[in-house]
Amino acid sequence: MAEEAVLGYLKNNDEIKDSGDFAAERGIDHNEIVNVIKSLHGFRYVDAQDIKRETWVLTDEGNTYATLGSPEIQLMLAIPPEGISRDELQAEKVEHVEDRVKDLLLQIQQGQVIGADDIKALKARKLIVPQTWKGYSVKKGPNYAPKRKKVVTDLTRENFQSGEWKEIEFKEYNYSAKGQPLEGGSLHPLFWNFDSLFQPQQHPARDSHDTFFLETPSTTKKLPEDYVQRVKQIHEFGGYESRGYAYDWKREEANKNLLRTHTTAVSSRMLYQLAQKPFAPKKYFSIDRVFRNEAVDRTHLAEFHQIEGLVCDQGLSLRDLIGVLHDFFSRLGMTKLKFKPAYNPYTEPSMEIFSYHEGFKKWVEVGNSGMFRPEMLRPMGLPEDVQVIAWGLSLERPTMIMYGIDNIRDLFGHKVDLGLIKKNSICRLGIE
Numbered sequence: 001m002a003e004e005a006v007l008g009y010l011k012n013n014d015e016i017k018d019s020g021d022f023a024a025e026r027g028i029d030h031n032e033i034v035n036v037i038k039s040l041h042g043f044r045y046v047d048a049q050d051i052k053r054e055t056w057v058l059t060d061e062g063n064t065y066a067t068l069g070s071p072e073i074q075l076m077l078a079i080p081p082e083g084i085s086r087d088e089l090q091a092e093k094v095e096h097v098e099d100r101v102k103d104l105l106l107q108i109q110q111g112q113v114i115g116a117d118d119i120k121a122l123k124a125r126k127l128i129v130p131q132t133w134k135g136y137s138v139k140k141g142p143n144y145a146p147k148r149k150k151v152v153t154d155l156t157r158e159n160f161q162s163g164e165w166k167e168i169e170f171k172e173y174n175y176s177a178k179g180q181p182l183e184g185g186s187l188h189p190l191f192w193n194f195d196s197l198f199q200p201q202q203h204p205a206r207d208s209h210d211t212f213f214l215e216t217p218s219t220t221k222k223l224p225e226d227y228v229q230r231v232k233q234i235h236e237f238g239g240y241e242s243r244g245y246a247y248d249w250k251r252e253e254a255n256k257n258l259l260r261t262h263t264t265a266v267s268s269r270m271l272y273q274l275a276q277k278p279f280a281p282k283k284y285f286s287i288d289r290v291f292r293n294e295a296v297d298r299t300h301l302a303e304f305h306q307i308e309g310l311v312c313d314q315g316l317s318l319r320d321l322i323g324v325l326h327d328f329f330s331r332l333g334m335t336k337l338k339f340k341p342a343y344n345p346y347t348e349p350s351m352e353i354f355s356y357h358e359g360f361k362k363w364v365e366v367g368n369s370g371m372f373r374p375e376m377l378r379p380m381g382l383p384e385d386v387q388v389i390a391w392g393l394s395l396e397r398p399t400m401i402m403y404g405i406d407n408i409r410d411l412f413g414h415k416v417d418l419g420l421i422k423k424n425s426i427c428r429l430g431i432e
């Protein structure tokens with residue numbers, strides 16, 4: 001109704017001079033008119049100019065007197081010439097009194113203008129206070145129409161079928177509208193262990209199966225030549241009580257750059273470096289990304305992370321390895337472990353590690369381990385009496401067990417479950 005009044009009036013008139021008067025004349029609430037003007041102005045149906053006026057409004061006390069009459073007049077008129085007792089006076093009901101204060105207050109209440117002296121007197125008695133009145137003067141805007149057009153946000157099949165689409169006016173994009181608030185800020189359980197530590201994500205290393213090879217640069221240029229020769233020797237002819245593989249070892253194959261398929265590439269480089277100095281016992285650990293050319297399913301990804309560790313010392317045995325793995329996994333809350341004999345070209349003996357997944361209700365492989373073979377260690381130059389126990393664990397699988405996640409793709413990769421990350425606590429303190 002207010003909108004029709006404004007648009008309708010402007011159809012035949014140039015201007016609404018004062019929204020206050022306009023509202024009063026039509027008996028419409030001024031606030032309602034103001035809201036309509038603001039909205040019409042936003043869509044440029046009208047141009048609106050601010051008007052400000054200093055006005056007076058009644059205080060609570062002023063309002064009381066405007067309703068009940070001023071106290072002094074009531075008292076004065078209630079006292080007859082001969083006097084009256086207080087009890088009688090209180091019982092008296094005054095009628096037909098002329099109460100100027102009350103009248104003035106009523107006039108102000110209705111927005112009428114009263115004389116400056118009266119204003120001063122009422123203000124001194126704190127019956128009125130000043131207030132800035134805000135309104136508008138309004139003219140037609142560039143988009144003026146006697147009726148607001150309905151703007152459409154979506155084009156529907158019905159619009160096409162009925163031919164309506166020709167007339168439809170579309171709502172304009174509001175480029176300054178605020179976007180949805182961001183809900184990010186929680187930590188991904190893996191990135192806490194990895195990206196936040198600024199670990200590099202790629203290192204070329206070597207493997208033969210299921211591997212992503214690099215196209216540029218396709219080969220490596222720098223290898224320690226004497227070590228390369230000892231490696232060739234052990235592959236082709238053996239040594240250190242090994243018979244070797246008895247085949248033609250090819251340098252070109254060894255030179256190929258690839259995305260590492262396991263963090264054991266890191267261990268081997270570190271052990272080689274260690275072997276260049278006089279021997280000292282060492283422990284090495286790495287957490288890093290590895291790449292395998294695999295079919296992706298609920299427990300396999302082509303890119304994942306491994307946690308690798310090794311202890312290098314004299315007199316180590318398989319018992320030490322089993323002990324370390326038990327300790328490591330039980331601190332992650334995984335006490336149900338099984339070890340299974342396995343085969344790796346670089347370890348003997350080798351053991352696969354399984355942990356019981358409560359969700360899957362089955363044993364899940366979480367890692368692989370073993371004692372590095374002399375065929376690996378001796379060409380590096382490590383002393384004969386030195387053993388290396390080592391393990392390479394998936395980071396994702398134990399994480400799945402720990403957090404009860406049954407699809408690895410929810411945890412890492414392009415299908416990662418953002419909801420899961422958002423719901424996650426910002427950090428996790430200690431695991432009993």
Ligand code: PHE
Pocket residue numbers: 261262263264308344347367368369370390391392393
């Ligand atoms: N490289 C092995 C894997 O990726 C793990 C491993 C590391 C095994 C060290 C033995 C010793 O599964």
